[in-house]
Amino acid sequence: MEFSDTTPMTSDVFFPNSKREEWQRHGALLDPHHWDAESDLTRAATQSWVLRSEGRIILIDTGAGNAKYRPYQQIWSYLDTGYLANLAAAGVRPEDVDIVINTHLHDDHVGWNTRLEGRDWVPTFPNATYLMPQRDFEYWRPENLPNTTFGRGNQNVYEDSVAPVIDAGLVKTWDESHTIDSNLRLELAPGHTPGSSIIHLESAGDRAIFAGDLLHGAIQVHEPHINSCFEEDEDGARASRARMFAHAADHNALVLPAHLPGHGAFEMRRKGSGFEIADWAPFSRT
Template identity: 85%
Template sequence: MSLTSTPATTSAAPPTVSTIELGDVRIDRVMEYSDTTPMTTDVFFPGSTPEEWRRHTELLAPHHWEPASDLTRAATQTWVLRSEGKVILVDTGAGNGKYRPLQPIWSYLNTDYLANLAAVGVRPEDVDIVVNTHLHDDHVGWNTRLEGRDWVPTFPNATYLMPRPDVEYWKPENLPNTVFGRGNQNVYEDSVDPVFEAGLVTVWEDSYTIDGNLRLAAAPGHTPGASIIHLESAGDRAVFAGDLLHGAIQVHEPHINSCFEEDEDGARASRARMFAHAADHNALVLPAHLPGHGAFELRRRGAGFELTAWAPFSTT
């Protein structure tokens, strides 16, 4: 698939669709949250410089950065895939009603996420597979919902795919003594353990074939078990990048990490491998947290990369 209708050098061209098809796979974008974050550029991306942000203003404003306030913008969203007769969710956002003591932006949310899923024709019981690209709080939240006083699986007929390194790393008894580690402290209790107890989890390591179109691959750095999904179908390619990048600035400045990386060097290395694959195979990149059009194509430029086209997903 070649995206030419929305050039990367402008933000004026309107989005055209909220669903695209790559080969035999249909992709719907289901939004949970999209807004300004409470983090300025130096907080969210501590290795970045003001000059780097100014250099890419045309790319970043207004969907990814507000120059006047220096606040960043982000989204939490689920990519809904229909492939070989199955409904597959890629990441499940932050969830409703969950206490996040060190992540107040995700505490006690009350969003229309399930209604947004219904709007693309998906009921919780329709979901066959849930992919958690990693086990941070904003990727597993809708794994469960509150029923009375209990957290129960939101998608009762689904197989939940979780990467083994994260399953071990984020167990409460192993919780890393980092700011984000401590901030992830309630995740197992309300969003991971209940689906294990229901017998719905398949734990994988290194790689995992979902079906003839989709394959999971390890991409450690952001977390030990961080992963991506490769799509290849009828000549079209894509990569669902999870948190290999948190902001559009990282396309043109891939050395920049967010403040949430567990392994700084590992995150850069996984990002570089993913970008090289996407550029060399004309693969659409679909990260977890980009607002605006949300997905893009890129190409090599010298020793780096540049964004060449946005996908035509709705910016709503």
Template identity: 90%
Template structure:
């Protein structure tokens, strides 16, 4: 597959480690990595991370260059579509707002027949959070919001037999979970082979 073949890029939120592949350096200019793609961005993050608003954020001005080199070039190319609350990509994939980590942080639901999965984005940074979902990372813009969104995601996964695909846990795979008392526990790890 070539970069020109990619038709959708999902930014679950607009931190540097989630938008860095949006663009590539060509000479002295940042250009879209995927020139034929629609870049889906949460509207709330799109507004929140604008350089003129950074004085109000946890990361402050540290995210300014991210907007300038990884977001502005795809906006200028007319490739960005923003969304709020939820966004249906197709009959199997749906984005859902899960604020807390950032105002526009989101998760992706995958449903195909009886198979279900949730791409967790940055709602999950460490394995301890599976058993202790009230524990936050140091990167949350809204700590209470992150806890509430993580609890909703885990409840949905446990109640609907959905695998959770973490972005920041080591290894390749997903896990199944169930309710345990007032919390949750991991029941099975589903590793994926890397080729």
């Protein structure tokens, strides 16, 4: 699991349809790890998740990557992070990874798909199958960027983080759902992007959902109508979030989003007609 530096934006920028009183209502939950009440700055993290299942090592999302030019996303431009060192500390070498799952193809979820070797972008995980949602595979082609909401925010991403693994013959696309093994299943959850997906884990009675970008902040559990500023389809994002929340609450599944700081994951339960966080995961705060 890797955390980058947290990314601050004011609540009205990150979540433009939210209201100040909604943040204040949940201040005890959010302040200080998710939102600073005094400055109105929100906080987000960038995470990858490493799983070991049926003898294989599986990496969920690959962060923003190093040395990549992101002219319209300066926070991700020309990074120099210790991502691979963090993986090594978890006992994982790049050549050990069997499967890479990109929950969707935004810049901060595919960056370490590749690394710079001389002047060329080459697959970081040369022995892995890269699972990519077919709908995003088509949607984020460079020629289509002017037709998207995120648009130039994803400039250069296909060229430096997707195309090289296609050329290496490592990409497998899927749609609707895809079974990885007896413990893991991919499911389409469109809205944030057309191909946004989640991963269901069920093993020995335990359940978890790797939620990708179905939510960006803890406030969305209690106020699920709130969207981030990065949704391609606002109504679709709310609908996918509602389905995932209902499943997580009804099946006691741990929810592991891509961008929550603090403990980074939580259990949730129903509260009236909505939901609330029942407990945080027992992970150390980073």
